[in-house]
Amino acid sequence: MVVPVSIRRRLALFLLAFFSLKLCFGEDRITFSTPINDSETLLCKRGIFRFGFFTPVNSTTRLRYVGIWYDKIPIQTVIWVANKDTPVNDTSGVVSISEDGNLVVKDGRNRLLWSTNVTVQVAPNATWVQLMDSGNLMLQDNRNKGETLWESFKHPYNSFMPRMNLGTNGRTGENLKLTSWRSDQDPSTGNYTAGLAPFAFPELLIWKNKVPQWRSGPWNGQVFIGLPDMDSLLFLDGFNLNSDNQGTVSMSYANDSFMYHFNLDPDGAIYQRDWSTSMRSWRIGIRFPSTDCDAYGRCGPYGICHPRGNPPCKCVKGFVPRNETEWNGGNWSNGCVRRTPLRCERLRNGSSNGGGGGKGDVFLKLQKMKVPISAEQSLANEQACPNVCLDNCSCTAYAYDRGVGCMIWSGGLVDMQSFLGSGIDLNIRLAHSELKTHSKRAIMITAPVLGVALVAAVCVLLACRKLKKRPAEPPKDRSAEILFERMEALTSGNEAASNQVKLKELPLFEFQVLATSTDNFCLRNKLGQGGFGPVYKGKLPEGQEIAVKRLSRASGQGLEELMNEVVVISKLQHRNLVKLLGCCIEGEERLLVYEYMPKKSLDAYLFDPLKQKILDWKTRFNIMEGICRGLLYLHRDSRLKIIHRDLKASNILLDEYLNPKISDFGLARVFQANEDEANTRRVVGTYGYMSPEYAMEGLFSEKSDVFSLGVIFLEIISGRKNSHKEENNLNLLAYAWKLWNDGEAASLADPNVSDECFEKEIQKCVQIGLLCVQEVANDRPNVSTVIWMLSTENSNLPEPKQPAFIARRGASDAESSDQSSQKASVNDVSLTAVTGR
Missing domain, CATH: 2.90.10.10 (Bulb-type lectin domain)
Structure with missing residues (x-):
C-alpha cells in the first residue's frame, strides 16, 4: 500500500513536533x-x-x-x-x-x-x-x-532553597555551606562561603577565603539576635535550627512557594529573593550585611560600631584606642584597650589598689547591642549570671537572653554593634573607679574653682596680647614664628580647618639635630631629589630613623610649598599617607621631617630592570589598591577635602612590606566642603601625569587626581614610564589604548608578572586605568568607584573612551626620584606659568 505524500508529510510533522516537545x-x-x-x-x-x-x-x-x-x-x-x-x-x-x-x-x-x-x-x-x-x-x-x-x-552551591539543610555534622565532619560564584558571568568557585558555625550558640557566618566577614549573632530558638528588626521579615517563613551541642547543627526553612530563595552573591552578600509576577522581576526582601557596621570586627576589640555615628567606631567607656594615631585616621581595626586594670589583674601584679581603689569590679550595661563573637555557655539563671562572671577572673562580659540563657565572654570583645531597635543588654566588666560619679557637693566646690581659673586664664591672655603690642626688640630668629603666623592665616578662612590640630603642636626640630642625624647631609645618605630639594636619611639620637627633605635655597617657591605641606599633612592620618613628624625653620633653612620608608619610592622599583622582579602581580595589585585608599581618604574621608595635584610613581613611597604611602603634599590644595573644582593661573605638576583640563586650562578637581592615578596604574601594570616610547612612537597611554582596541590588553603586562592565571585581573586593571585617563573629566570614575571596580569580580565594567594624549612641552613626562625640577610654558592658553616637575 502506497501512503500518499500529504499523509507522509503530516506524519513527519507530527513526529517532529513530538520529539520537539520532548x-x-x-x-x-x-x-x-x-x-x-x-x-x-x-x-x-x-x-x-x-x-x-x-x-x-x-x-x-x-x-x-x-x-x-x-x-x-x-x-x-x-x-x-x-x-x-x-x-x-x-x-x-x-x-x-x-x-x-x-x-x-x-x-x-x-x-x-x-x-x-x-x-x-x-x-x-x-x-x-x-x-x-x-x-x-x-x-x-x-x-x-x-x-x-x-x-x-x-551538595549546595550559591542558593539556599526551601526544605534544604545547611549545617555541620560533628560525627562525620560534613559541612554544608553556600559558595558564591566568581562573578555573575562566571559560575566557577568564588571567594565567599556562608554557613553555620557550631559555636556554643550557633551563628550564621559569611567568610571570604575562610576569614569572617559577617555574622548573625547567636540563635535564640526563634531568631538570630544579631540581626536587628528581622523578626517579621525573615523568621516567619518557618525557619528552624537544631543543635545537639556536640558539633552537629542544621538549619532549614519551609515556604509554600518555591519561587523564593536565598542567594550568596559574588560580592559576598546574602539576598532573600522572591519572584514578582506583576513586576516580572526578583524582589529583594532582606540583605545582609546591610550596613558598614555589619562588617565583621570593624571597630576591633572593645570597639562599638554605631551605624549612624560619625565616626562610626567608639571605644567602650573605660577603654581607649590601642593606637591613637590610627584610630583618629579612620583605621579602627586594632580596637581599644582597658584604661584601668581589673581587680584580678591588680592582685596578680601585687597591687591591691592600683588605680581601682581596692574595690571589686563593676559592670557597665549597654542596651540594644549585638553581642560579641565567641560567647560561652553557662547554666546559671538570670539572677546568678553576673556573679558567675565576677567569680571568673578571665570573664570580661556577660549577657542574658531568655531564649539563649546566660552568656559569658573571656578575652577581647570583638564585633559589637549598637542597634536602634532590637538587641539585648550587654554588661561589660570594668574596674570600680571607671564608674565613679561626683557628688553634688563636689560639683558645687569644683564649679567656682573652674570659673575662677577660667577668668584668670582670660586675664593672662589679654595681658599677653597687650604686651605683644608694645614695641620690643625682635628676637634673634623669628622664622618659625612668622611661618606659623602665615600658616594660620592661610587656614583662617577655611571652616573645615578651624577645629583641626593646632599647627604649633607640630614638633619643631633644631637644625643642628637634623644635620647631625644625616651626617651633615652627607651624599651617601641622600635618598632622592624632589622637585624642591633633596631628601636625606637620618637617625635621631633616640634611634628613630627619619627622612629629611631640605628645601633648596634656589627655589623661590620653597617656603610656600613647605607651608602648604605642613598645613595639609599635619591634619592627615592614614595608613596609606606618609606621616609628617615635624619641621625645622632656622634662618634660611627650611626642612621637613617624615617617617622613614625603607623601600624608598615606587619608581625606584618599578622602572629598575632588576628590582621590578620583586614586584609580583599580587604586590602590584595591593599597591594599586593602597594608593586608591589613600587617595579616597584625601578626597572624601578626611576632615579636609584635598586635591593632591602631583600624584606620580616617585611620590608613592613603600614601607618594609611594600605597602604604598602617598607623599609630597607641597602642591596639594584644600577644597571647601561644597567645592568640586578650582582654577589656577599657575599650573604646577608633572608632565605625563597631568590631566588635559589642568595642563591646558588650569582646572583641577578630584578627576584630575584620578587621571594621574590611571597613569600610575598603567605604569604599575607595564613596568614602563608614560614617557617611554612604544611601537610607532606611541607613549604608554596611546599604546595601552591600541592594545585595548586590538583585544590584547593583557599583553601590556610586564613580562615579570604575565601569567595566564592573572590574565583576567590584569585585563580588568588595564580597563580601569584607561577609564581613569579618559579625555573628558566627567567620564572618569571617582576613586570610590575605582576601589569598587578593583574589588568586584564583576567583569561588566564600562567601556573606556579615548584617553587624553598629552604632548610633552619641553619637560620630562615623568620624574624619577633622582631627577630635578624643570619648567616649561604653555603658549596656547593664558596662564602665568606652568611648572613641570
Whole structure:
C-alpha cells in the first residue's frame, strides 16, 4: 500500500513536533539508557525547575555548564551547578549514568568532567536521576525501594532553597555551606562561603577565603539576635535550627512557594529573593550585611560600631584606642584597650589598689547591642549570671537572653554593634573607679574653682596680647614664628580647618639635630631629589630613623610649598599617607621631617630592570589598591577635602612590606566642603601625569587626581614610564589604548608578572586605568568607584573612551626620584606659568 505524500508529510510533522516537545519539556529522569546531550533538558513535574546545559547570561565565553534553573522565569536564575570548575568547551557534552551507577558529565572526547562520586557499587541499570519539584536533583537506587544515594541539596552551591539543610555534622565532619560564584558571568568557585558555625550558640557566618566577614549573632530558638528588626521579615517563613551541642547543627526553612530563595552573591552578600509576577522581576526582601557596621570586627576589640555615628567606631567607656594615631585616621581595626586594670589583674601584679581603689569590679550595661563573637555557655539563671562572671577572673562580659540563657565572654570583645531597635543588654566588666560619679557637693566646690581659673586664664591672655603690642626688640630668629603666623592665616578662612590640630603642636626640630642625624647631609645618605630639594636619611639620637627633605635655597617657591605641606599633612592620618613628624625653620633653612620608608619610592622599583622582579602581580595589585585608599581618604574621608595635584610613581613611597604611602603634599590644595573644582593661573605638576583640563586650562578637581592615578596604574601594570616610547612612537597611554582596541590588553603586562592565571585581573586593571585617563573629566570614575571596580569580580565594567594624549612641552613626562625640577610654558592658553616637575 502506497501512503500518499500529504499523509507522509503530516506524519513527519507530527513526529517532529513530538520529539520537539520532548526536547523542550523533557522527562524528569535520566536512566542508563536515556542520557541527555547539550540540546536536551529535564523538567520537573510541576514545571518549576529545569536541568541541563547552560551558558551564563552576558558571558563572553561559550563555556557550557550543567545546572538547575527556574524554567518559567524570563531572567536566567541558576540555583545549582554541577561542573562549576570544569566546563565543557563546546556543545558536545553529555550527562549520563555511568557503568558504576554514578551521574556523570563528559565532553565530546569522553573525558570525565564531573561525577556524583558515590562509592557504593551499584549496577548502572539499577540507578536513575530525578529532578524533583523542590529543585533537588536525586540519584536513587531502584533495588532498595528508591533509596537516595546522592542529592544536590546535600551538595549546595550559591542558593539556599526551601526544605534544604545547611549545617555541620560533628560525627562525620560534613559541612554544608553556600559558595558564591566568581562573578555573575562566571559560575566557577568564588571567594565567599556562608554557613553555620557550631559555636556554643550557633551563628550564621559569611567568610571570604575562610576569614569572617559577617555574622548573625547567636540563635535564640526563634531568631538570630544579631540581626536587628528581622523578626517579621525573615523568621516567619518557618525557619528552624537544631543543635545537639556536640558539633552537629542544621538549619532549614519551609515556604509554600518555591519561587523564593536565598542567594550568596559574588560580592559576598546574602539576598532573600522572591519572584514578582506583576513586576516580572526578583524582589529583594532582606540583605545582609546591610550596613558598614555589619562588617565583621570593624571597630576591633572593645570597639562599638554605631551605624549612624560619625565616626562610626567608639571605644567602650573605660577603654581607649590601642593606637591613637590610627584610630583618629579612620583605621579602627586594632580596637581599644582597658584604661584601668581589673581587680584580678591588680592582685596578680601585687597591687591591691592600683588605680581601682581596692574595690571589686563593676559592670557597665549597654542596651540594644549585638553581642560579641565567641560567647560561652553557662547554666546559671538570670539572677546568678553576673556573679558567675565576677567569680571568673578571665570573664570580661556577660549577657542574658531568655531564649539563649546566660552568656559569658573571656578575652577581647570583638564585633559589637549598637542597634536602634532590637538587641539585648550587654554588661561589660570594668574596674570600680571607671564608674565613679561626683557628688553634688563636689560639683558645687569644683564649679567656682573652674570659673575662677577660667577668668584668670582670660586675664593672662589679654595681658599677653597687650604686651605683644608694645614695641620690643625682635628676637634673634623669628622664622618659625612668622611661618606659623602665615600658616594660620592661610587656614583662617577655611571652616573645615578651624577645629583641626593646632599647627604649633607640630614638633619643631633644631637644625643642628637634623644635620647631625644625616651626617651633615652627607651624599651617601641622600635618598632622592624632589622637585624642591633633596631628601636625606637620618637617625635621631633616640634611634628613630627619619627622612629629611631640605628645601633648596634656589627655589623661590620653597617656603610656600613647605607651608602648604605642613598645613595639609599635619591634619592627615592614614595608613596609606606618609606621616609628617615635624619641621625645622632656622634662618634660611627650611626642612621637613617624615617617617622613614625603607623601600624608598615606587619608581625606584618599578622602572629598575632588576628590582621590578620583586614586584609580583599580587604586590602590584595591593599597591594599586593602597594608593586608591589613600587617595579616597584625601578626597572624601578626611576632615579636609584635598586635591593632591602631583600624584606620580616617585611620590608613592613603600614601607618594609611594600605597602604604598602617598607623599609630597607641597602642591596639594584644600577644597571647601561644597567645592568640586578650582582654577589656577599657575599650573604646577608633572608632565605625563597631568590631566588635559589642568595642563591646558588650569582646572583641577578630584578627576584630575584620578587621571594621574590611571597613569600610575598603567605604569604599575607595564613596568614602563608614560614617557617611554612604544611601537610607532606611541607613549604608554596611546599604546595601552591600541592594545585595548586590538583585544590584547593583557599583553601590556610586564613580562615579570604575565601569567595566564592573572590574565583576567590584569585585563580588568588595564580597563580601569584607561577609564581613569579618559579625555573628558566627567567620564572618569571617582576613586570610590575605582576601589569598587578593583574589588568586584564583576567583569561588566564600562567601556573606556579615548584617553587624553598629552604632548610633552619641553619637560620630562615623568620624574624619577633622582631627577630635578624643570619648567616649561604653555603658549596656547593664558596662564602665568606652568611648572613641570
